[in-house]
Amino acid sequence: MQHLRRAAVFGGVYNNSHALVATLADAERRGCTARYCLGDLGGFGPHPDRVFPLLLDAHVAVVQGNYDHSIGHALADCGCGYTDPRDNHYARLSYDYTLRKTSESWRPMLRALPPQRREQWGTQRVVMAHGSPRRVNEFLWESTSPDAFLARLLDEAEADVLLVTHTGIPWQRRLRDGRLVVNVGAIGRPANDGRTEVWYAVLESDGREVSAELVPVAYDWRTLAREMRDEGICDEFIETVETGWWTTCLEILPAKERARGRH
Amino acid sequence: MSVRLPIALPYAVPAETAPEVPLRALDTVWIQLTGTLCNIACRHCFITCGPKEERVPMMSAAAVSAALDDAERLGVREIYFTGGEPMLHPDFFALCARTLERFPLTVLTNGILIGRDEAARLRALFDGSPWSFELRVSLDGMSADENDPVRGRGTFDETVAGIRALAAAGVSPTITVVEHAEGMSAADARARFLAFVRSLGLGQPRVKFLPLLRIGREERRTHGYRDDDLDCLRAPLLDGIADQLVCATSRLVTAGGVLTCPILLDAPGARVGASLDEARRPIRLRWAACRTCVAEGLSCNT
Numbered sequence: 001m002q003h004l005r006r007a008a009v010f011g012g013v014y015n016n017s018h019a020l021v022a023t024l025a026d027a028e029r030r031g032c033t034a035r036y037c038l039g040d041l042g043g044f045g046p047h048p049d050r051v052f053p054l055l056l057d058a059h060v061a062v063v064q065g066n067y068d069h070s071i072g073h074a075l076a077d078c079g080c081g082y083t084d085p086r087d088n089h090y091a092r093l094s095y096d097y098t099l100r101k102t103s104e105s106w107r108p109m110l111r112a113l114p115p116q117r118r119e120q121w122g123t124q125r126v127v128m129a130h131g132s133p134r135r136v137n138e139f140l141w142e143s144t145s146p147d148a149f150l151a152r153l154l155d156e157a158e159a160d161v162l163l164v165t166h167t168g169i170p171w172q173r174r175l176r177d178g179r180l181v182v183n184v185g186a187i188g189r190p191a192n193d194g195r196t197e198v199w200y201a202v203l204e205s206d207g208r209e210v211s212a213e214l215v216p217v218a219y220d221w222r223t224l225a226r227e228m229r230d231e232g233i234c235d236e237f238i239e240t241v242e243t244g245w246w247t248t249c250l251e252i253l254p255a256k257e258r259a260r261g262r263h
Numbered sequence: 264m265s266v267r268l269p270i271a272l273p274y275a276v277p278a279e280t281a282p283e284v285p286l287r288a289l290d291t292v293w294i295q296l297t298g299t300l301c302n303i304a305c306r307h308c309f310i311t312c313g314p315k316e317e318r319v320p321m322m323s324a325a326a327v328s329a330a331l332d333d334a335e336r337l338g339v340r341e342i343y344f345t346g347g348e349p350m351l352h353p354d355f356f357a358l359c360a361r362t363l364e365r366f367p368l369t370v371l372t373n374g375i376l377i378g379r380d381e382a383a384r385l386r387a388l389f390d391g392s393p394w395s396f397e398l399r400v401s402l403d404g405m406s407a408d409e410n411d412p413v414r415g416r417g418t419f420d421e422t423v424a425g426i427r428a429l430a431a432a433g434v435s436p437t438i439t440v441v442e443h444a445e446g447m448s449a450a451d452a453r454a455r456f457l458a459f460v461r462s463l464g465l466g467q468p469r470v471k472f473l474p475l476l477r478i479g480r481e482e483r484r485t486h487g488y489r490d491d492d493l494d495c496l497r498a499p500l501l502d503g504i505a506d507q508l509v510c511a512t513s514r515l516v517t518a519g520g521v522l523t524c525p526i527l528l529d530a531p532g533a534r535v536g537a538s539l540d541e542a543r544r545p546i547r548l549r550w551a552a553c554r555t556c557v558a559e560g561l562s563c564n565t
Contacts, residue, residue, distance in 0.1 A: 083562060084471075085453065134288070143395035144341060144367045149290075152338025251469060254367065254395035255435065258467055 006031050009128070010200035011038035011065070011165025014188025015045030015098065017054060019198050022219035023187045024058050030202055030215075038165040039065025039113070039130040042098040043078065044188055045224060046231040049103050064113035065130040065166070066137045070095070071102050072110030081137035084251035091249065093234055122207030124160040131166040133157035140164050140183055142171035143256035150181050161210045163201070168192070168246075169257060170199040170214045182212045189237075190244040192253075192261040196221045197244075269318055270311060272478060272530040275493055275551040282500045282557075284510050285545040290340040291513035291564065292539065293525050294330060296358070297321050297347035298518055302375055303415045306484045307403075307443050309476035309552065310528040312347045319528060320518045321347075324354045330516045331362060333539040341367045343563075345525055350376040356384055363392035369564075374400040374425030374436075375418065382425075382432035389434060398436035399471070400426055403443055405459045413443050413484075423463060430464030437469040448472035474559045476526055478552045488551035495557050496548050508556050509563050514542045525563060526552050 008027030013020055027035060037060045042048045048071075055062060062068075066079040078095040082088050102110075115136065116129040132138040132153060150173065154162055162181045169192060170185030185191055185199035197216035204211050225241050236247040245262040246253075253261070298320045304313030334342065342362050349355060350372055362368045377385070389396045400422065404410035407419035414422075429436055438460050442448045453470065460468040477487050505511055515522040520534045521542035527533035530550055536542040548557065555561050 084469075085450070141395070143393065146335075146340065146366050146394060148335045148338045148365070149340040155338075250467075255389070255397045256395040259389075259435065261467075263467065 005033060005205065007034040007036060007203045007205075008032040008200060009036045009038065009163050009182070009184045009203055010187045011040060011130070011184050012168055012186025012188045013037065013041045013051050013055075014043045014186065015041070015048045015051060016188040016198070016219075016224060017047065017050040018221070018224045019187045019217065019219040020051055020054050022217050023198070023200050024054070026215065026217050027200075027202070032202060035060040036117070036128060036163075037062040038128055038163065038184060039063045040067040040165065040186070040188070041065070041110070042067045042071050042102060043094045044237055046227040046233060048098050048101050049106065052106050052109065061117065062113050063117055063128050063130055064110070064115050064136070067095075067098070068110045068113055069136065071099055072107050072113075074099065074107070079137055081131075081139065082249065082252050087249045087251045090234070090236065094237070097231070097233065118159075121161070121205040121210055124205065124208075124210045125158060126161040126163065126210065127157045127159035128163045129157075130164065132164055133159070133162065137166065139167050139252060140181075141167055141169070141254050141257055142173070142183070143254045145173075145181070147173070147175055151175055151177070151179070154179050154181070161203075163203070170201065172201070172212050172214060178209075180210055180212065182214075185214065187217065189240055189246075192246040192257070193244055194262065195244040196242070270479075270529040272527065272533075272550060272552075274532060274549045275488070276496045276549055278547055278549060280497050281547040281549045282496065282498075282505065283545050283547050284505045284508055286514075286543050287506060287511045289337055289512070289514060289539065289543055291343065291509075292330065292334045292339050292341075293343045293345055293513060293515040293563075294327060295319065295322065295346065295515060295517040295525070295528065296327065296344045296349040296355070297351045299347055299528070300351055301347040301373075302351060303348075303373060303418055305414045305480070307413055307441060307475060307481040309479040309481055309526060311479040316347075321352060322516075322518045324358060326518065327358050328361065330539065331365065335365055337539060339366070341369065343369045343371065343525075345371045348373055348376065350381070356388070359388050359396075360391075363388060363394055363396055365394075367394040367396070369397040369399060371399045371401070371439075373414070373418070373422055374402075374429070375421040377425035377428050379428050379431070382428040382434060385429070386432040386434050398429065398434065399439050400429075400436045401439050401441070402426070403441050405456060409444075413441075426460075426463050426465070430466075435465050435467045435469070437471050439471045439473055441473050441475060443475060474555055474561055476552050476555055478526075478550075479529070488554055492554050492558075493551060496553055500557065504557060507560065507562070509561070510546055510556075514539060526556075
């Protein structure tokens with residue numbers, strides 16, 4: 001990866017083929033020469049089979065998320081890591097739909113995805129994982145990831161740059177020693193910020209340093225909402241697409257992130 | 264100070280066959296801020312706290328600061344303040360502020376000491392920190408009839424007043440409910456409890472149900488663990504269980520050293536060192552209460 005200048009890094013596709021198309025186009029426009037997905041291709045949205053060919057055609061390097069592992073192995077649940085019964089109720093609705101609608105032919109590909117990627121970008125050791133380098137379903141929220149804790153994760157992963165997703169809300173932090181942690185957010189649903197756009201990250205490397213920009217992407221959410229209705233997906237999920245506010249899986253949010261949302 | 268005999272929680276199973284739990288990562292540090300001192304004496308309290316219970320002393324502000332320094336050096340993720348009632352500590356607000364400069368913090372309280380001024384100060388702490396500040400308020404019923412027989416006469420009204428003060432200040436605590444009677448955590452009961460909490464003015468209500476721990480005062484209120492409950496502690500754990508236990512990722516700092524977890528406060532054998540550095544070694548599940556975490560998946564974390 002010596003010649004890398006700009007890379008698009010996104011996560012949490014959640015069956016949202018419309019946002020995926022828009023994100024790939026946005027990345028192209030911004031001159032990204034590499035594309036990475038940090039996992040969770042399924043869940044939440046409609047028609048899971050539609051995102052796989054898009055990822056393959058665009059040569060996206062995909063890391064395995066908990067969802068991909070569960071669907072690939074046809075496990076009993078998504079392994080999202082929720083603890084509250086209400087969170088788990090909605091996670092189940094979404095998982096059962098995606099499991100039923102994912103074609104058998106895609107499962108070997110999901111099973112074979114690597115749990116993480118390590119790359120050398122100039123002088124920088126870059127680690128890409130789904131939740132965290134040590135646990136696929138660990139939630140790295142901004143308000144519960146203090147600097148000393150992140151430094152330990154980076155030490156243990158032998159990384160200068162750590163890229164993760166899983167929570168669905170993007171943030172980035174440069175530690176005092178210069179190392180960088182970026183949660184790239186999710187392109188499958190809005191970030192509980194009252195906007196219909198979704199978020200991903202554009203990483204830039206000059207060979208010595210890596211920096212990140214968090215980028216909002218507008219996409220055809222009206223068509224997505226219509227397809228979700230046609231598929232009988234629950235109203236709570238559709239409301240999130242239409243309003244930008246999370247209506248489900250709220251209990252896992254730390255108080256800080258929750259207070260910024262409407263529900 | 265009244266003189267109290269120490270309570271020594273006995274081993275329930277032999278060391279040789281008790282499951283071993285390695286410390287996977289030290290992510291969470293609990294701080295026993297006020298020792299066993301509490302302003303109420305719940306009949307189900309598994310560590311027998313109360314207004315005259317000072318057998319585990321309050322921590323000094325300096326000791327708390329030292330624990331925070333150790334925690335930061337070791338890359339700990341989050342801090343919990345517990346007791347007793349942590350708000351009885353004379354430096355409670357200052358210690359919260361000091362912690363929130365560096366860590367996310369969760370405080371476990373009965374809410375009785377929260378009036379309008381305290382709620383405003385808690386709100387200011389929440390707003391002033393980049394790290395999440397969680398409050399957990401214990402309430403064991405939707406009425407005085409349900410709550411007071413367990414938590415003490417008048418405690419329902421006092422705690423509800425505290426929750427209303429928080430709501431008025433725009434703070435949304437998690438309400439924790441111990442399942443002290445049959446059926447309290449069934450799906451319809453949970454929904455009713457959530458509606459009740461919303462009716463107190465909380466805009467984003469959260470409720471966490473906790474199983475009973477049959478040690479401490481609870482052992483006298485109902486009964487302790489039965490011997491055949493403990494079979495799960497006499498053989499290796501099933502795959503994946505050890506990883507999920509509180510003692511796999513956390514330790515409890517007290518005025519008397521570091522223990523495996525907040526439940527085993529009265530177990531001399533649960534002391535794993537004088538400092539967090541010493542306490543990062545595997546432990547064995549030798550106490551009857553360990554059964555609740557293993558079999559019911561109890562997680563003390565929010």
